Amino acid sequence: MTMPELNEIKNVFDEADLLFTQQQVEDAITHMAKDITDALSQLNPVVFSVMNGGLVITGQLLTQLTFPLQASYLHATRYRNSTSGHSLEWKVPPMIDFKNRPVLIVDDILDEGHTLAEILEYCHGQGASQVYSAVLINKQHDRKARPDLVADFVGLQIPDRYIFGYGMDYKGYWRNAPGIYAVKGM
Ligand SMILES: O=P(O)(O)OC[C@H]1O[C@H](OP(=O)(O)OP(=O)(O)O)[C@H](O)[C@@H]1O
Numbered sequence: 001m002t003m004p005e006l007n008e009i010k011n012v013f014d015e016a017d018l019l020f021t022q023q024q025v026e027d028a029i030t031h032m033a034k035d036i037t038d039a040l041s042q043l044n045p046v047v048f049s050v051m052n053g054g055l056v057i058t059g060q061l062l063t064q065l066t067f068p069l070q071a072s073y074l075h076a077t078r079y080r081n082s083t084s085g086h087s088l089e090w091k092v093p094p095m096i097d098f099k100n101r102p103v104l105i106v107d108d109i110l111d112e113g114h115t116l117a118e119i120l121e122y123c124h125g126q127g128a129s130q131v132y133s134a135v136l137i138n139k140q141h142d143r144k145a146r147p148d149l150v151a152d153f154v155g156l157q158i159p160d161r162y163i164f165g166y167g168m169d170y171k172g173y174w175r176n177a178p179g180i181y182a183v184k185g186m
């Protein structure tokens, strides 16, 4: 992919629609943390952040999960800095052994769900005792990889638009945007 012009990147931010403010996102993460604590605090889980998008949500979630857990990451990508998905590419598989242990997969967004579906299947195949999933955003449309595909813990629902911020990128940029923004016209 060719490098986008920085002017384009700045314009995309300036013209974007703010869907959720930083405060709204933080409240949603706190809500998720409470639900995850209720479900997992006695289970000694392994928590895997899905890189790169899971970076921000996982960091903010982890400090609100005050019970014993191990945290690590895996790296799987489908969009490769573009705005449409391809087949899933594993860059780094999980590096903590989770056989017979519960696993929590944390990602920024459940869009079509191919990424999450494949990661969940992998964790079951590797012998996790239970596999849970947490996503900051669920995108609402009828193109899910499976019609019944939902995450166990969901922060916010968005309409069918291309978004960035809180870990989610536009052409590799704006993962650092302090809110959830929708690209103008997308
Ligand atoms: O539900 P899906 O349609 O499968 O899309 C969701 C996935 O796409 C993004 O990752 P991406 O492949 O863009 O890599 P990134 O985490 O580096 O942004 C996002 O972080 C999710 O992992």
Ligand code: HPA
Residues within 6 Å of the ligand: 079, 109, 111, 161, 162, 163, 164, 168, 169, 170
């Ligand atoms: O809307 C999105 N924004 C950023 N990354 C994504 N990956 C899947 N869908 C999206």
